[in-house]
Amino acid sequence: MARRGITDTAHTFVAPLAPGHFPREGETGRRMIRSLTFHRRHEGDNPWAHPVEGLIAHVDLTAGEVTRLEDEGDVPVPMDDWHYEPTGPARTTLKPLEITQPEGPSFTVDGTFVRWENWSLRVGFNAQEGLVLNQITFRDGDEDRPVVHRASVPEMVVPYGDTAATRYWISYFDAGEYSLGKNANSLKLGCDCLGEITYFDAVVADDHGEPMPIPHAVCMHEEDYGILWKHTEPGEPSQVRRSRRLVLSYFATVGNYDYGFFWYFYLDGSIQMEAKATGIVFAGAAEPGTENPHAPEIAPGIIGPVHQHIFCARLDMSVDGPENSVEEENLVPIPTGPRNPYGNAFTYERVPLSRESEAVRDADSESGRRWYVTSADRRNAVGRPTAYQLTPMAGPRLMARPGSSAGDRAEFARHHLWVTAYDPAERFPAGDFPNQHAGDGIGRWVQADRPLTDTDVVLWHTFGPTHIPRPEDWPVMPVDYSGFWLKPHGFLDANPALDLPDWSARGHGGHSGHCGTDGGDGTGESADDCCH
Numbered sequence: 361m362a363r364r365g366i367t368d369t370a371h372t373f374v375a376p377l378a379p380g381h382f383p384r385e386g387e388t389g390r391r392m393i394r395s396l397t398f399h400r401r402h403e404g405d406n407p408w409a410h411p412v413e414g415l416i417a418h419v420d421l422t423a424g425e426v427t428r429l430e431d432e433g434d435v436p437v438p439m440d441d442w443h444y445e446p447t448g449p450a451r452t453t454l455k456p457l458e459i460t461q462p463e464g465p466s467f468t469v470d471g472t473f474v475r476w477e478n479w480s481l482r483v484g485f486n487a488q489e490g491l492v493l494n495q496i497t498f499r500d501g502d503e504d505r506p507v508v509h510r511a512s513v514p515e516m517v518v519p520y521g522d523t524a525a526t527r528y529w530i531s532y533f534d535a536g537e538y539s540l541g542k543n544a545n546s547l548k549l550g551c552d553c554l555g556e557i558t559y560f561d562a563v564v565a566d567d568h569g570e571p572m573p574i575p576h577a578v579c580m581h582e583e584d585y586g587i588l589w590k591h592t593e594p595g596e597p598s599q600v601r602r603s604r605r606l607v608l609s610y611f612a613t614v615g616n617y618d619y620g621f622f623w624y625f626y627l628d629g630s631i632q633m634e635a636k637a638t639g640i641v642f643a644g645a646a647e648p649g650t651e652n653p654h655a656p657e658i659a660p661g662i663i664g665p666v667h668q669h670i671f672c673a674r675l676d677m678s679v680d681g682p683e684n685s686v687e688e689e690n691l692v693p694i695p696t697g698p699r700n701p702y703g704n705a706f707t708y709e710r711v712p713l714s715r716e717s718e719a720v721r722d723a724d725s726e727s728g729r730r731w732y733v734t735s736a737d738r739r740n741a742v743g744r745p746t747a748y749q750l751t752p753m754a755g756p757r758l759m760a761r762p763g764s765s766a767g768d769r770a771e772f773a774r775h776h777l778w779v780t781a782y783d784p785a786e787r788f789p790a791g792d793f794p795n796q797h798a799g800d801g802i803g804r805w806v807q808a809d810r811p812l813t814d815t816d817v818v819l820w821h822t823f824g825p826t827h828i829p830r831p832e833d834w835p836v837m838p839v840d841y842s843g844f845w846l847k848p849h850g851f852l853d854a855n856p857a858l859d860l861p862d863w864s865a866r867g868h869g870g871h872s873g874h875c876g877t878d879g880g881d882g883t884g885e886s887a888d889d890c891c892h
């Protein structure tokens with residue numbers, strides 16, 4: 361540190377980092393971490409802005425000793441001020457935007473049981489997975505029809521694509537090694553969640569097995585979501601219905617990064633899962649102006665190594681009961697000719713994924729690929745099995761090569777979809793204990809090649825951003841969004857939201873002045889102004 365020009369180390373921060381798996385002499389069988397050093401010039405300084413490049417301490421946690429120290433030579437430690445807390449006055453141009461629900465929210469809560477519009481579910485939480493949603497049903501007539509038995513995001517991995525000794529070994533499993541739920545934030549009204557909020561408290565086990573309460577770990581509220589459906593017929597008043605969604609969310613902070621896990625339930629029967637990645641880019645240091653194919657310079661002397669944030673959702677489906685099958689749908693172009701005489705025609709093809717070996721699949725935006733979970737016995741109005749579809753957001757899969765440490769350890773991230781026959785022992789796609797393991801989990805399970813027809817299926821869906829850091833991600837990163845949708849597709853016999861209220865006829869209590877002043881007499885005449 362002195363050679364690097366740092367003599368005051370009173371506030372230095374040594375980050376305790378999961379070591380990956382590199383069976384070196386002196387590490388095998390020991391409980392290791394690797395430590396990178398971040399300088400703080402004074403108490404309260406942002407350590408992530410002052411990475412000490414090339415100084416790596418390998419630590420045996422049980423013995424409490426440094427087993428090896430690597431010193432990769434001298435790169436200046438960046439010393440610029442980078443604060444993300446305000447250092448000057450905040451802008452004054454944004455006027456208040458208040459969200460009020462004078463009659464309260466539309467949901468009811470009984471313990472962990474939630475009912476909102478057609479939806480019902482049970483809220484769960486644990487140390488490793490964080491938020492878990494159980495027994496999700498959608499009401500159709502007077503029947504609560506099952507959709508998903510259990511939904512969670514039980515793993516995510518953050519592998520780095522850098523060759524430097526400082527970082528080539530990094531592939532954190534933020535759930536399996538750091539415990540997403542254990543790192544959940546206590547959420548604050550008005551900051552994390554706006555409006556009429558209901559919180560759920562969590563209790564998890566801490567590192568010593570003691571109960572650790574996390575007040576306000578999960579936030580639940582309703583959000584306006586623009587327009588759900590609309591049509592205007594010439595000469596007729598517009599018919600418009602507002603979309604609204606129920607939001608269940610939590611945020612976990614794992615070292616420099618912060619992750620939000622948001623589940624959205626819509627009035628049309630759709631479920632959306634959105635992961636929000638924010639926080640501080642894990643930075644290194646370089647001589648200003650150095651070209652590096654693995655680590656763009658994002659601020660003078662500060663590099664942001666390329667990496668991926670790969671989440672894996674576990675969806676224990678139950679579409680009209682536990683006995684389900686899975687199909688893949690692709691768009692199919694047709695060569696111009698006898699089957700396509702005008703060149704305009706195309707079709708689609710659905711193929712069953714009948715065994716686990718057939719159900720290791722990747723997204724394909726060109727073919728609009730989607731996966732269907734169908735009921736074994738229930739049929740819809742047009743005689744087809746009732747179904748929900750998984751709509752993926754096609755993105756890069758794991759970049760680490762098969763046979764590499766991260767490539768084997770994060771095998772689940774090599775494909776966008778895996779489907780398994782339900783086994784209560786299979787809950788974490790990289791295995792129960794990924795810390796320092798050589799690889800485990802889903803790739804092994806599917807070697808059993810269990811049949812997937814009319815059985816209890818579990819979908820494992822991989823998604824997430826691949827991050828080439830940019831200057832705008834510094835010193836704190838605007839949220840990067842990723843996720844997927846589960847949508848009813850022939851689960852219902854028609855749009856389930858035809859009976860939504862026409863707010864235009866209701867007026868807005870006269871105080872907004874934008875939406876007519878008929879005061880809710882239902883004539884809709886002046887409300888017409890509001891609908892254009």
Ligand code: CU
Nearest residue numbers: 641667669827
């Ligand atoms: Cu990132």
